[in-house]
Amino acid sequence: MANDTAHTATLVEVAAAARVSVSTASRAFNGRGEANRISASTISRVQQEAERLRFQPSQLARSLQSQRSGLIGVIVPDVSNPFFAAIAREVTVQAEAHGLSVLLADSRETTSVEIKLLGELQSRRVEGLVVCPVGEESQHLVHVDQVVTPIVLVDRCFTGLPLASVHSDNVHGAKQAFKQLLTHGHSVIGCLQRLSGTLPNEQRLSTVRNEMQQAGLVLDDSLIAGDNFTESSGYESAKLLLASRPDVTAFFAFSSPNAFNALRAAEEVGRSVTDDLSLVAFDDSPFAEFMQVPLSTVSQDLQRLGRTAAEVVLKQLKTGKKPRKRTHSFPVKLNPRQSIQDNQT
Amino acid sequence: MANDTAHTATLVEVAAAARVSVSTASRAFNGRGEANRISASTISRVQQEAERLRFQPSQLARSLQSQRSGLIGVIVPDVSNPFFAAIAREVTVQAEAHGLSVLLADSRETTSVEIKLLGELQSRRVEGLVVCPVGEESQHLVHVDQVVTPIVLVDRCFTGLPLASVHSDNVHGAKQAFKQLLTHGHSVIGCLQRLSGTLPNEQRLSTVRNEMQQAGLVLDDSLIAGDNFTESSGYESAKLLLASRPDVTAFFAFSSPNAFNALRAAEEVGRSVTDDLSLVAFDDSPFAEFMQVPLSTVSQDLQRLGRTAAEVVLKQLKTGKKPRKRTHSFPVKLNPRQSIQDNQT
DNA sequence: CTGAAAGCGCTAACAT
DNA sequence: ATGTTAGCGCTTTCAG
Numbered sequence: 046m047a048n049d050t051a052h053t054a055t056l057v058e059v060a061a062a063a064r065v066s067v068s069t070a071s072r073a074f075n076g077r078g079e080a081n082r083i084s085a086s087t088i089s090r091v092q093q094e095a096e097r098l099r100f101q102p103s104q105l106a107r108s109l110q111s112q113r114s115g116l117i118g119v120i121v122p123d124v125s126n127p128f129f130a131a132i133a134r135e136v137t138v139q140a141e142a143h144g145l146s147v148l149l150a151d152s153r154e155t156t157s158v159e160i161k162l163l164g165e166l167q168s169r170r171v172e173g174l175v176v177c178p179v180g181e182e183s184q185h186l187v188h189v190d191q192v193v194t195p196i197v198l199v200d201r202c203f204t205g206l207p208l209a210s211v212h213s214d215n216v217h218g219a220k221q222a223f224k225q226l227l228t229h230g231h232s233v234i235g236c237l238q239r240l241s242g243t244l245p246n247e248q249r250l251s252t253v254r255n256e257m258q259q260a261g262l263v264l265d266d267s268l269i270a271g272d273n274f275t276e277s278s279g280y281e282s283a284k285l286l287l288a289s290r291p292d293v294t295a296f297f298a299f300s301s302p303n304a305f306n307a308l309r310a311a312e313e314v315g316r317s318v319t320d321d322l323s324l325v326a327f328d329d330s331p332f333a334e335f336m337q338v339p340l341s342t343v344s345q346d347l348q349r350l351g352r353t354a355a356e357v358v359l360k361q362l363k364t365g366k367k368p369r370k371r372t373h374s375f376p377v378k379l380n381p382r383q384s385i386q387d388n389q390t
Numbered sequence: 391m392a393n394d395t396a397h398t399a400t401l402v403e404v405a406a407a408a409r410v411s412v413s414t415a416s417r418a419f420n421g422r423g424e425a426n427r428i429s430a431s432t433i434s435r436v437q438q439e440a441e442r443l444r445f446q447p448s449q450l451a452r453s454l455q456s457q458r459s460g461l462i463g464v465i466v467p468d469v470s471n472p473f474f475a476a477i478a479r480e481v482t483v484q485a486e487a488h489g490l491s492v493l494l495a496d497s498r499e500t501t502s503v504e505i506k507l508l509g510e511l512q513s514r515r516v517e518g519l520v521v522c523p524v525g526e527e528s529q530h531l532v533h534v535d536q537v538v539t540p541i542v543l544v545d546r547c548f549t550g551l552p553l554a555s556v557h558s559d560n561v562h563g564a565k566q567a568f569k570q571l572l573t574h575g576h577s578v579i580g581c582l583q584r585l586s587g588t589l590p591n592e593q594r595l596s597t598v599r600n601e602m603q604q605a606g607l608v609l610d611d612s613l614i615a616g617d618n619f620t621e622s623s624g625y626e627s628a629k630l631l632l633a634s635r636p637d638v639t640a641f642f643a644f645s646s647p648n649a650f651n652a653l654r655a656a657e658e659v660g661r662s663v664t665d666d667l668s669l670v671a672f673d674d675s676p677f678a679e680f681m682q683v684p685l686s687t688v689s690q691d692l693q694r695l696g697r698t699a700a701e702v703v704l705k706q707l708k709t710g711k712k713p714r715k716r717t718h719s720f721p722v723k724l725n726p727r728q729s730i731q732d733n734q735t
Numbered sequence: 736c737t738g739a740a741a742g743c744g745c746t747a748a749c750a751t
Numbered sequence: 752a753t754g755t756t757a758g759c760g761c762t763t764t765c766a767g
Contacts, residue, residue: 053512336682
């Protein structure tokens with residue numbers, strides 16, 4: 046009746062309409078009326094006016110005054126990657142269940158972007174941080190830890206860092222996967238890696254090296270291909286490898302997209318899984334078992350990773366103290382299917 | 391040197407350290423020093439102190455004062471679904487490129503949650519909204535439009551609503567897909583739908599009905615299965631359909647997960663695509679062509695959907711006026727592969 | 736060239 | 752049972 050601007054009502058307007066002071070309005074609106082012995086009639090009057098004016102309390106103002114943003118920051122390298130999407134979802138759902146909202150950011154696999162985003166989230170005063178780091182550098186994360194706590198890292202963690210982290214048991218996973226290949230008589234095995242230099246990647250790589258060594262073999266560098274997590278580059282490098290090392294008889298793909306790229310690349314150069322080429326991949330997919338050749342995989346428990354990350358942050362937020370357990374490592378599961386066959390050469 | 395609490399420095403602290411007033415500190419820090427003829431020495435002193443104290447301006451305070459949150463709200467039914475993840479990512483990346491952050495929320499395919507989330511985002515004063523609605527109800531969205539503008543709907547849109555919306559051409563997509571099945575002689579065709587009652591779903595369904603009719607056939611209700619977008623329920627309903635209508639010779643899956651469920655269900659009852667059963671699906675997947683039987687699909691341009699949604703919001707944010715074009719419908723692409731074969735019965 | 740003061744919308748002492 | 756006031760951290764007139 047008074048003012049028709051497309052402007053959300055404020056508490057003072059509600060208070061004026063209900064003809065009480067702002068503090069009374071605040072108390073009545075927030076259900077602290079009883080505790081403050083505000084008359085029932087006043088309470089309902091305030092609530093009515095709030096309703097009528099479509100009052101939505103400004104979380105901005107509240108946050109400023111309470112020094113609590115109610116925000117959790119989540120940074121992932123690529124939200125459209127099912128792996129990270131699953132983590133993001135789990136954290137989001139958990140956070141919402143605890144009355145917190147999630148600020149989601151996408152670092153595009155770029156450390157500099159990650160740094161920028163970290164700053165932005167910080168200035169928005171997020172109360173906690175779940176980050177799947179790019180993984181090439183870590184100082185900025187340690188640095189952030191001194192300001193925004195709690196922070197927890199997922200997947201691309203680092204060794205020797207005083208940061209909480211959640212990840213799968215990459216060593217054991219790689220070992221299981223790779224053993225399958227060895228058992229089937231393969232000895233010239235290509236590795237299609239993710240982002241080189243990151244911990245999970247190096248752990249998988251060195252596990253492969255160890256296993257090779259124990260089998261009296263050696264992993265030549267020319268058998269390592271790929272430089273990140275994305276489709277296109279994985280495809281190029283798989284193709285290169287196929288060309289330079291026509292003697293490969295098997296691939297170990299460090300990610301599900303990489304596996305799919307290997308398939309595509311192999312097909313184009315006239316080689317076929319399984320007749321000609323065996324394949325095992327890290328990370329499962331609902332499609333894996335329905336592939337031309339059902340894909341042998343090692344699957345991570347994404348839901349558990351995400352949930353744990355959320356829990357670490359939320360618990361620390363609640364208790365205010367760092368948890369005793371800093372590193373959470375979860376087992377992976379081997380899903381043997383038909384993409385691994387005996388070496389024929 | 392002064393205070394060691396794990397407390398982010400504020401502007402007054404920086405000002406004190408630089409021995410200037412807060413206003414000077416603010417101007418110097420924000421690069422408005424030149425314009426305000428602040429001495430170079432003062433500027434650098436302020437910047438130094440800001441640096442030293444690791445000053446991160448509170449976006450909370452800024453937002454409150456500027457009445458601009460710098461936030462875009464994104465609501466999707468399920469972030470872990472690749473379809474929505476792709477949309478979310480595109481919006482996120484676009485928003486970040488424009489200096490805005492994204493508040494991501496997951497409605498878990500539940501209208502009541504969607505309503506709650508809408509309120510929360512509103513109280514955080516998001517400046518724009520991209521929502522992939524659950525799609526069963528729409529009034530709450532119209533309602534929100536009067537408060538938070540701009541808002542744009544993606545995918546599960548509604549007819550006759552004064553809301554901006556971005557979606558694929560479901561009718562043409564369904565027609566293309568379905569025609570393939572008819573052409574190959576199928577007449578008893580099961581439809582594995584998404585969320586019943588939502589516009590894309592009904593458009594696809596009625597397209598199927600029309601096509602059937604034109605072919606002198608009729609789509610019996612017993613041939614429609616599924617009630618949402620998720621794996622498990624799609625699986626159950628596909629199985630039910632297979633049991634109750636053993637005469638089906640083909641499936642039209644309204645989503646990629648549904649297609650995969652049909653596969654799983656079919657396998658378990660001893661039927662096999664393609665010998666026995668043809669299959670075409672809405673939404674492509676990088677795996678589609680490497681399936682046991684390469685999957686015929688109709689693919690949506692997810693990136694374009696997401697980018698357009700972001701653009702509509704961002705442009706409106708910039709110009710302040712509603713765009714003339716309210717509805718954006720994009721073509722889909724038919725990817726014929728081998729999962730459709732001639733009906734043998 | 737710089738400072739003082741008001742105010743964004745809310746909550747929480749501290750009065751009555 | 753309710754009102755007054757101060758203040759969260761910042762920007763921005765308005766005064767020097």
